[in-house]
Amino acid sequence: MLETIKELCAISGISGRENSVRxxxxxxxxxxxxxxxxxxxxxxxxxxxxxxxxxxVMLDAHMDEVGMIITAITSxxxxxxxxxGGIDSRVMLGRTVKVGEKGxxxxxxxxxxxxxxxxxxxxxxxxxxxxxxxxAKSKEEAAEYVRLGDAAWFDSDFVEFGDGFIKAKALDDRxxxxxxxxxxxxxxxxxxxxSFSVQEEIGTRGAMASAFTIxxxxxxxxxxxxxxxxxxxxxxxxxxxxxxxxAVSFMDRxxxxxxxxxxxxxxxxxxxxxxxxxxxxxxGGNDAGAIHKSxxxxxxxxxxxxxxxxxxxxxxxxxxxxxxxxxLIGAMAEEFAKx
Amino acid sequence: xxxxxEVSALLERLCSAKGxxxxxxxxxxxxAELLEKYMPVKIDPLGSVTGTMGEGNIHILxxxxxxQIGLVVTAVDEDGFLKVAKCGGADIRVLAAAEVTVHGKxxxxxxxxxxxxxxxKPEDSSKAKDxxxxxxxxxxKREDALKIVSPGDRITFNGSFSRLLGNxxxxxxxxxxxxxxxxxxxxxxxxxxxxxxxxxxLFSVQEETGGSGAxxxxxxxxxxxxxxVDVSFAAAPGISSEKYASLGGGTMIGYAPSLDYEMSRCxxxxxxxxxxxxxxxxxxxxxxxNCDEIQVSGKGVKTALLSIPLRNMxxxxxxxxxxxxxxxxxxxxxxxxxxxxxxA
Numbered sequence: 001m002l003e004t005i006k007e008l009c010a011i012s013g014i015s016g017r018e019n020s021v022r023x024x025x026x027x028x029x030x031x032x033x034x035x036x037x038x039x040x041x042x043x044x045x046x047x048x049x050x051x052x053x054x055x056x057v058m059l060d061a062h063m064d065e066v067g068m069i070i071t072a073i074t075s076x077x078x079x080x081x082x083x084x085g086g087i088d089s090r091v092m093l094g095r096t097v098k099v100g101e102k103g104x105x106x107x108x109x110x111x112x113x114x115x116x117x118x119x120x121x122x123x124x125x126x127x128x129x130x131x132x133x134x135x136a137k138s139k140e141e142a143a144e145y146v147r148l149g150d151a152a153w154f155d156s157d158f159v160e161f162g163d164g165f166i167k168a169k170a171l172d173d174r175x176x177x178x179x180x181x182x183x184x185x186x187x188x189x190x191x192x193x194x195s196f197s198v199q200e201e202i203g204t205r206g207a208m209a210s211a212f213t214i215x216x217x218x219x220x221x222x223x224x225x226x227x228x229x230x231x232x233x234x235x236x237x238x239x240x241x242x243x244x245x246x247a248v249s250f251m252d253r254x255x256x257x258x259x260x261x262x263x264x265x266x267x268x269x270x271x272x273x274x275x276x277x278x279x280x281x282x283x284g285g286n287d288a289g290a291i292h293k294s295x296x297x298x299x300x301x302x303x304x305x306x307x308x309x310x311x312x313x314x315x316x317x318x319x320x321x322x323x324x325x326x327x328l329i330g331a332m333a334e335e336f337a338k339x
Numbered sequence: 340x341x342x343x344x345e346v347s348a349l350l351e352r353l354c355s356a357k358g359x360x361x362x363x364x365x366x367x368x369x370x371a372e373l374l375e376k377y378m379p380v381k382i383d384p385l386g387s388v389t390g391t392m393g394e395g396n397i398h399i400l401x402x403x404x405x406x407q408i409g410l411v412v413t414a415v416d417e418d419g420f421l422k423v424a425k426c427g428g429a430d431i432r433v434l435a436a437a438e439v440t441v442h443g444k445x446x447x448x449x450x451x452x453x454x455x456x457x458x459x460k461p462e463d464s465s466k467a468k469d470x471x472x473x474x475x476x477x478x479x480k481r482e483d484a485l486k487i488v489s490p491g492d493r494i495t496f497n498g499s500f501s502r503l504l505g506n507x508x509x510x511x512x513x514x515x516x517x518x519x520x521x522x523x524x525x526x527x528x529x530x531x532x533x534x535x536x537x538x539x540x541l542f543s544v545q546e547e548t549g550g551s552g553a554x555x556x557x558x559x560x561x562x563x564x565x566x567x568v569d570v571s572f573a574a575a576p577g578i579s580s581e582k583y584a585s586l587g588g589g590t591m592i593g594y595a596p597s598l599d600y601e602m603s604r605c606x607x608x609x610x611x612x613x614x615x616x617x618x619x620x621x622x623x624x625x626x627x628x629n630c631d632e633i634q635v636s637g638k639g640v641k642t643a644l645l646s647i648p649l650r651n652m653x654x655x656x657x658x659x660x661x662x663x664x665x666x667x668x669x670x671x672x673x674x675x676x677x678x679x680x681x682x683a
Contacts, residue, residue, distance in 0.1 A: 078576055086456040088464045094433035094654035096501060096509065105501045107509045107656035111577050113430040114627075114652065122431055122467040131576050133650065133658060135503025137587065145504065156438075161448035162478015167438070230452040231420035231474035239458065284457040308476065310455040312436035316476065 001182050001326065002319060004028065005158075005166065008174035012098065012153040014067030014084045015199045021063040025177060025196055029184045033194075042210040043196035045184060053190035053337035058216035058298075059183065059329065060207055060287045061176030061223070062200030065169065066311045068132075068152040070099065073143060077136030079106065080128075081152060085201030089124050091312035097132055100150035106134040154313035164319050165242070171315040173200065175305045176222035179326045183333070190337035200287055204254070207287035211294035218261070218299050218336035221288040222329055224317065225249070225279055225304035236280040240306040242318040245275025246325035249302040251282050254289025261301040261336075268331050275324045279304065301336075303329050343506045343661040346524055349373070350508065350664065351500040353516035357442065359409030359493035360427045360548040366405045366512075370519055370542045377526040378540065383559060387552045388542040391560070395536035397682040399675060400562035400640070401525065402553055402629050403518030403569065404546030407511065408653050410475075410494040412441065419481040420452065420474035421488060427547030432467040433654045438497040439475060443488040448497075449475040498655035506661040507586070513657040515546065517647045517664050518568035524668035525675070532676060535683040537562075546629055553629035557636035564602060564641045564678070566671060569628040570659070571620055571646035584648040587660035589616025590667040593644030597625050597634055602643035606674055615670045616662070620646055645671065 013021035022043050026035065033047040043063070066085030073079055079099065093110045109131055113121055132152060136142035156169035168174075180194050193214045198206035211219065225247050229238040240247035248265045250257055269276040292300040305325050308316040353373075358366025363386055371380045371388045378392035388405065408427030415421055421441065435453035440446050452474050456464065475494065477484060500510040519542055526540070539560045543552030546569075557565060571591055574580035584591050592606045610617040625631045626644055634642040645667050650658040 074576065088435070088453070088456045088459070090432070090435040090464060090467060091453055094430075094437070094651060094656050096498065096656060105503055105509070107503075107651065107658060109575050109651050109656070109658070110430070110432060110654060111575070112572055112652035113428065113432070115572060115578065122469065124432060124465050124467055125577070126465075129577060133503070133575065135505055135507035135509075135658070137505060141504060159438075159448050162476075163480065163483065165478035167448070167450055226455050226457045228454065228458055229418075230476060231416050231418060231422070232472065281458070309436045309450060309453050310457065312453060312455070314436045314438050314450045316450055316478070318478075 001178050001322065004178040004181055005175055008177055009158055009168035009170045013064055014151045014153055015064040015202045017151045018063040018198045025181060028181045033184050038209055038213055040206050040209050041198040042206045044210055044213060045194040047184050047188055047192050049188040049190040049192060051190050055217040055337055055339055056193060057333050057336045058193045058195060058214045058219045059180055059333060060195045060197055060219060060221045060291060061180045062173045062197045062287060063177060064199055064201050066201050070146055070148055070150045070152060073139050075139050077138050077142040079132040079134065079142065079146060081132060083127065087311050089127055089130060092130060095313055096155040097152050098155050099132060099134060099152040100146045102145055104134050104145045106132040109133045156313040165316055166319055167314050167316050169313050169315060171307055171317050172224040172310050175224050175317060175322050179222050179322065179329060182326055183330055189334050192333055197287055204287050204290040207290040211291040211298065215295055216298055219291045220329055220332055221286050221291065221300060221302040223286045223302055223304040224307035224310065226284055226310050227306035227308045230308060239281045240277055240279050242306050242308065242321060244277040245321055246303040246328050247277055247279040247306050249279045252285050253283060254285030255292050255300065257301060258299040261299055264335060265301060265332055268335060269328055272331055274327045276328050301332060343665060346520060346661050346665050347508065349523060350516060350520045353519055354500050354510040354512050357495045358406055359495060360406040360545045362493045363405045363544045370405055373523050374540060383556060385552055385555050386544045387556045389556060391539040393534045393537050395679065395682055397678055398537040398562040399678060400539045400541060400557060400560045400565040401522045402541040402543055402565060402567040402633060403522050404515045404629060405542045406544055406547050408547050412488055412490050412492045414490060415481055415484050415488060416474060417481055419479045419484045420476055422474055423494060424470055426493060428653055430653050431469055434473055439494045440497055441475065441477060441488055441492060441494050443492045445487060447477055447487060449477040452476055496655035507658060508661060509656045509658045511655040511657065513649060513659050514570045514652055517570055517659050521568050521647065521664050521667040524665060525671040528668060528672035529675060534679045536679040538675065543629060550629055550632040554632040554636055557633040557640060561637055562640055565633045566643045566645060567629045567633060568645050568667060570649035570652065573648035573650050575650050584618055584620065586648045586650060587662055588618050588648065590663060590670050591618050591620040591646035591648060593620050593626060593646060595622035595626050598630060598644055599641035602641055606643060606670060609673045609677060610670050613673050615666050
């Protein structure tokens with residue numbers, strides 16, 4: 001699974017431009033399951049199990065990553081952009097990016113601190129002041145390489161470091177995609193549905209359609225979530241902790257989760273000796289927000305791989321958490337299928 | 340392929356060797372190896388790379404600084420995160436989630452901590468966190484971290500050397516490896532020329548922390564004239580093109596009360612005569628470069644400043660135009676040839 005995560009993170013796919021990610025996933029699951037692509041671009045997969053399921057279970061992970069979309073080229077050849085998804089400007093300044101179909105290299109520039117007025121050294125430029133410099137000398141030169149509406153994404157490699165940690169861009173939610181791929185490629189006890197969804201980062205657009213189409217009884221959203229287990233942050237403010245297994249949500253900004261499902265996850269984890277932890281802060285949101293309100297309502301569970309520095313070019317997870325989450329999600333899918 | 344390939348390869352090699360102020364050894368090794376092709380090389384007591392060649396009635400010193408800005412480890416916290424301070428003028432606005440290399444007993448990867456938007460208030464994103472609120476995450480427990488990392492270890496910002504459109508390049512530490520590259524290219528232009536002057540080179544340490552390397556290196560060289568090569572501000576969005584240089588617009592010839600006016604004039608005249616793209620850079624007092632130390636070293640040294648336009652100074656994405664480096668090198672070479680001929 002590590003190799004799959006690595007390959008998935010290397011692919012660019014901001015919201016609305018998930019094609020390359022989808023192509024990769026199809027290549028990985030070809031022959032293991034039936035699939036179709038819906039009008040929004042969601043990849044919907046049906047995997048036959050050893051037994052028919054009593055309840056229809058859907059597993060969801062989103063394919064898109066946060067990034068940028070080019071909105072203008074200035075007269076002197078710089079690119080203006082809008083953020084796609086929630087990105088803090090502080091993680092964008094002074095970063096390298098790739099732009100457009102040709103993958104041109106660029107940097108997000110910043111006024112040298114030497115030229116900043118005294119007392120303003122910590123002030124972050126406003127989002128509409130940000131720009132990408134691809135080295136073009138004029139609007140015309142830039143236009144040879146970039147069109148308005150082109151995607152731009154963080155240029156960030158995959159690094160293994162420390163005690164089993166991984167750094168990459170787009171771990172949110174390629175880690176989830178990798179877990180789903182792993183399940184599809186394994187032998188499953190029950191028939192199971194999967195949605196590799198588009199456009200989560202701009203408001204869970206894809207999952208609204210895929211949940212309607214699949215019409216599940218139960219859903220498991222497989223995500224990454226904010227781990228704040230960093231220097232200077234204590235106790236419940238850490239939200240979840242790298243190394244303590246998948247984080248199970250009871251409530252976030254988009255969903256109040258079914259309590260029975262939440263409790264069952266911890267019960268099953270205990271029985272099967274799987275590491276998991278509660279997410280200890282009501283924050284963030286994910287495809288569950290769309291899925292649990294689909295049709296007449298869907299009982300939904302979210303299991304997330306704890307991820308530090310989410311929505312930055314340098315997302316960090318601990319691989320063991322992805323492995324533990326895989327086990328828990330597999331076990332919960334079985335539980336729900338026969339519940 | 341293109342006439343800037345040599346300077347591109349040279350700059351890439353110089354930028355890939357790390358050397359934060361006071362710990363320039365690796366950058367010094369590479370610079371010494373490159374300088375040795377042209378003259379005998381020594382490392383002085385503070386760690387600067389120096390070399391001298393030729394004899395004559397005039398002695399010219401060329402200086403560029405070796406060090407780059409970075410961070411320094413101050414402590415390892417209870418969870419294994421590294422607390423850090425700046426070493427040189429690091430910009431706190433580019434720290435969040437930045438990737439770094441910690442130069443401990445071995446080089447290890449790290450990420451500077453940051454808080455995702457999900458857990459912060461929208462207004463938080465308008466202010467950068469200062470050093471007391473951040474740390475470097477190396478993914479290790481304290482006891483494991485302590486085996487590799489100690490207070491005082493330097494940290495550099497990661498970022499590879501990448502070519503942009505045209506002849507432009509982005510990398511950490513172009514400040515001032517571009518200056519080192521310009522001097523090496525100048526020596527290459529002079530390689531088969533007969534010089535009637537004594538020529539010294541100083542690749543100085545600790546410019547970013549106050550210029551100790553230039554002060555001591557210039558004293559030891561005891562030259563009649565010096566040219567320091569550094570980087571300076573290029574226009575970009577929010578940075579006026581009336582006040583600042585044009586990237587790719589040529590070498591910046593410094594004019595300032597502390598610089599020798601005749602040398603500045605002479606450089607401008609030669610540039611015009613030889614059709615070398617150039618632009619003046621006028622400052623009202625001192626220059627904020629090694630010139631300030633070199634000028635007052637020993638009995639005093641006539642000093643000039645050539646600057647290479649740079650965007651995003653003191654970040655991991657400093658951007659320069661290779662043409663500007665090459666033009667700086669050419670102008671320096673022409674100046675040396677002219678002074679050498681005049682003093683024959």
